[in-house]
Amino acid sequence: MTFSLGPRATSAGYRLAAFDQIGSTNAEAMALARDGVLGPMWFVTSEQTAGRGRRNRSWIAPRGNLAGSILEMIDVSPAVAATLGFAAGLALETALQRVSVEASLRSAGSDQLKFSLKWPNDVLAGKQKLAGILLEAEAVAGNRLAVVVGIGTNVVAAPEGTPTPATSLAALGVQIGAEELFAVLSDAWVEFRGIWDDGRGFDAIRKLWLQRAAGLGERVAIQTGGSPLEGTFETLDESGCMIVRTSDGRLVPVAAGDVYFGSAASVGAT
Structure with a gap:
């Protein structure tokens, strides 16, 4: 099976560059953007050898996993562009729900899985990380x-x-190929990219994201480089910051950091 766009993505005019193996789909997409290639365009592979996550952490996708990057040219500020990551989380969670439903229908008696969105950019299955998102922007x-x-x-x-x-979909009992997941994801992207609408629809995205948020209303500890910030995950504000209510009642916006559910003692231990 080869990679192909879903019907909705095809109708919306998205293009596709698929690779048998590549160092980084993000790097390839940005390099072509600098050379004048316009989006919207997907770059996808089932084997990524030099990918990066947040804070330059290595993100290697062994053969059979899905690594994809979508290039969009947008006339908005970088701060507004950053909120597109929440639409991406919703698109991925929706795609995962759809393929898990199909898998459960194919396998009689299997349970449908539930996924959640961990701020700022992960998709969880239970308490385990299933997927991650990295957003990069550059003026061209x-x-x-x-x-x-x-x-x-x-x-x-x-x-x-x-x-x-x-964890992985296979470990969760979802037998599906990266190509099948990508086709569903490409269509879900069109859906939530449309709702986001160059940032004008972020309020709707924010509400949908909060409905799927992991740890909302629970204790969190956030590592931002200094001492952990502890409190309760209160909400997401209009710019995408996590709002943490501290023990003394202060509402503290957090723009970036590693989130751990539970007390500060759990930071770095999970």
């Missing part, structure tokens, strides 16, 4: 912003020794 010729959203999903295998324990 014509004063336009090239936005590349990288999406990596553990389809057949999951890394070990990660800060948050990881």
Whole structure:
């Protein structure tokens, strides 16, 4: 089976570059954007050898996993572009729900899985990381912003020794190929990219994201480089910051950091 766009993505005019193997789909997409290639365009592979996650962490996709990046040219500020990552999370969660439903129908008696969105950019199955998202933006010729959203999903295998324990669709009993998942994801992207509407629809995206948020209303500890910030995950604000209510009642916006559910003692231990 080869990679192909879903029917909705094809009708919307998206293009596709598929690779048997590549270092990084994000790097390829941004390099072509600098050379004048316009989006919207997907770059996808089932084997990525030099991918990156947040904070330059290695993100390797062994053969059979899904690594894809979508290039969009958007006339918005970088701050607004950053909120597109939440639409990406919704698109991926929706695609995973759809393929898991299909898998459960194919396998009589299997349970439908539930997924959740962990701020700012992970998809969880239970308490385990199933997928991650990396958004990068760069000004290119014509004063336009090239936005590349990288999406990596553990389809057949999951890394070990990660800060948050990881899992794969195969380990969860979902027997599906990266190609099938990608086709569904490409259509879901069109849906939520449309709702986001160059940031004008972020309020709707925010509400949908909160309905799927992991740990909402629960204790969190956030590592931002200094001492952990502890409190309760209160909500998501209009710019995409996590709002944490501290023990003294303060509402603290957090723009970036590693989130751990539970107390500060759990930071770095899960």
